[in-house]
Amino acid sequence: MGKKEKKDQRYRQEKESDPVVDASSQYGKPLTYEKNPGPIKNRSCTDIICCLLFVIFIAGLVVVAFFAFKYGDPRLLVYPVNSNNEICGYGKQTGKPYLLFFDLIACGRMGVGVFVKGCPTPQICVAECPTQNNVVTKFSSASELKYCKDGVDAQTSSKSVENLLSDEDCATYWIKSSSLINRCVPSFLIDVLEKGANLADEISNSNANATDANGQPYDSAVMEAGLSVYGVFLKAKEYGEKIIEDVITAWWMILIGLLLAMIFALLWIIVMRWIAGFMVWFTIFAFIGLFGFSAGYTLYQYYELKDSDQEFHIQFSVIQMTMSKPKLFLAFGIISGVILLILLLILLILCSRIRIAISLIKEGSKAVGTMMFTLICPIFPFFLQIIVVGFWLTVAVFLASTGRNQSFEFNNSSEYKYPNGSYNYNKIKTATGQFFGEACDNNDSLSGSEFCTFLKNQEENFVLYSQIFNLFMMFWLVNFVIALGQMTLAGAFASYYWAFEKPKDIPAFPILSSLWRCFRYHLGSLAFGSLIIAIVQMIRVALEYVDAKLKGKENPVAKFFVKCLKCCFWCLEKFLKFLNKNAYILIAAHGKNFCTSAKNAFMLIMRNIVRVVVIDKVTDFLLFVSKLVVVAFAAATSYFFFDGRIDFLASFTPSLNFYVVPIVIVTLGSYVIASCFFSVYEMAVDTLFLCFLEDLERNDGSPDKPYYMSKDLRKILGKKNVISPSEKKEF
Secondary structure, eight states: OOHHHHHHHHHHHHHHHOGGGOTTOTTOOOOOOOSSOSSOSSOOOOOHHHHHHHHHHHHHHHHHHHHHHHHOOTHHHHSOBOTTSOBTTSGGGTTOOEEEESOHHHHHTTGGGHHHHOOSSOEEEESSOOSSOEEOOTTSOGGGOOOBOTTOOTTTOSSOHHHHHHTTSBOSEEOOEEEETTEEEEHHHHHHHHHOOOHHHHHHHHTOOEEOTTSOEEOHHHHHHHHGGGHHHHHHHHHHHHHHHHHHHTHHHHHHHHHHHHHHHHHHHHHHHHHHHHHHHHHHHHHHHHHHHHHHHHHHHHHHHTTSOOEEEEEETTEEEEEEHHHHHHHHHHHHHHHHHHHHHHHHHSHHHHHHHHHHHHHHHHHHHHSGGGGGTTHHHHHHHHHHHHHHHHHHHHHHHHTTOGGGOOTTOGGGBOTTSOBOHHHHHHHHHHHHGGGSOOOTTSOHHHHHHHHHHHHHHHHHHHHHHHHHHHHHHHHHHHHHHHHHHHHHHHHHHTOSSTTTTSOSSHHHHHHHHHHHHOHHHHHHHHHHHHHHHHHHHHHHHHHHHHTTOSOHHHHHHHHHHHHHHHHHHHHHHHHHHHHHHHHHHHOOOHHHHHHHHHHHHHHTHHHHHHHHHHHHHHHHHHHHHHHHHHHHHHHHHHTTOOGGGGGGOOOOSOTHHHHHHHHHHHHHHHHHHHHHHHHHHHHHHHHHHHHHHHOOSSSSSOOOSOHHHHHHHTOOOSSOGGGGGGO
């Protein structure tokens, strides 16, 4: 046997003895060698049926949006509604666009609850708001009752003026008003709103009088108390204007702060290749030292106090506890000792795997540094998600407005009746045929109320189902965009790992090449994976709806099962997102369909479950610390600048109403930026890790099957290649 044959035999023996790639594993056989591990160029379209289904659902969304935009009018959602739930200015209230409250003070006396429960006073639609102050009493004539409910004519009514007022059929007073969002609001409140005048002074200067339904007059103090609730709007407007003013004043400084956060996040990712190991090991040894000190100190205190009768008192609200100090120290000592023992065992057992995690994190930093354009990739999915959510919200608003259209109320309209009072169903069908088609049946056996009830139910059901479909498509499209971003990055980082000589063998445009493969071959797979997540999210929405309906109900069994289902589906969604991401990595590398890739990813992960857990948790910890560092840097920098504590920049510090406003904006913006940057970093580590596991199973370091992993990883695992990178062309 020659020297080359002996080396090949030794590599095969090492391969067979590696527990990570044990061929007898219950989670499938290890992967076999492939000459072109990825990303392969010769691939075909995957999951075509799901791609067609996705296109059909997109077409359905277009139909729903067309219906919403054609028949909906968002202005109807802000138009006022009278006590009969009729929109002012529409339908039977055409020509009466303004809403008048009979007793606006009664509304205000409810406090902020008026914004939730509504105003407890009759509300009518009027052609114009009152132009003067007036008060009517039981001694007034019927002709003075200017504002009454629909169908109430004070002059022809059989009721007396006193009964009309006490029954709240007519308003007892009205104040000179102006229109505010089509609501008649006292003019002096408008002055307070626009000019910042004093409410009490405006009430006294207006000479406005008011009485309740029983004719009892309100004095100025009661009026001020009743109308003071509208100060919520006044203060909100005042603070809103000041905040907008601060943002306008400091907008360029805010942009500079966000730019600095972006630069710092980029520098932090680059520096991570050198400090990742230090951060992980420092944290581990810090925890070991902390719990070691805690165990030693508490056990020492127990030894000193074990013969004493000292007690430790704990009081929280009405709860009081008394414990023996020696026993308390003993309990803390035992707990600290157990945690210390667990940490030491983890360090001893998982030391090599922690080293692998650190090496992969460093390699991920190198990959990001080599392909800097990957850092701007999350920007496009982020804006696409905003567009999707904005489109969903727009369609939802238009759909909701179709349910308030008053033009389909025919019961009291003579236009749709014959002279004898019966309904002209042909005319009704013609008027509504564009909206409902054949839903309006020409059936003379239906009464007017039955017909209109049927009409209303058709409308409400269509809107409800359209809203559900619109919400489902929002979930599907958002998850589709996320999946597209993940697969694009996975393809780019896979091309980095499977390049034997880095960066020489990396494609010229790895991101564009990966994006092209996604659109050309794998839209169906992206649609399939995102559809699964969307279905689970819709089920969670349904469970939330059921849970809300069960609030206040005396059915603990149903509540328990709903809570359990919510927890289970939350866990299922997290697991599916994790599995989908790994499936996208294998699709990007090998071009197989979603189910096959998901199965292969799951089996590969289960064959290396310990390494997966360690890598995942170490990466999560580093990303969490990294986000905190970036956000803390941005928040601290913006605080010291806008607070004027940086002396040489004090001349640039603007004068603001609330200097905390730009600080909050910079802090939140820096968190979003850090999340975008480190999502790329996380995807890099996940992709390199899955490629690393494949590399271990497919290759053995022999001349025909060299490892693609870095020298650092080979050194940690005790692996090596027979040939050097410069000799790659020879095999």
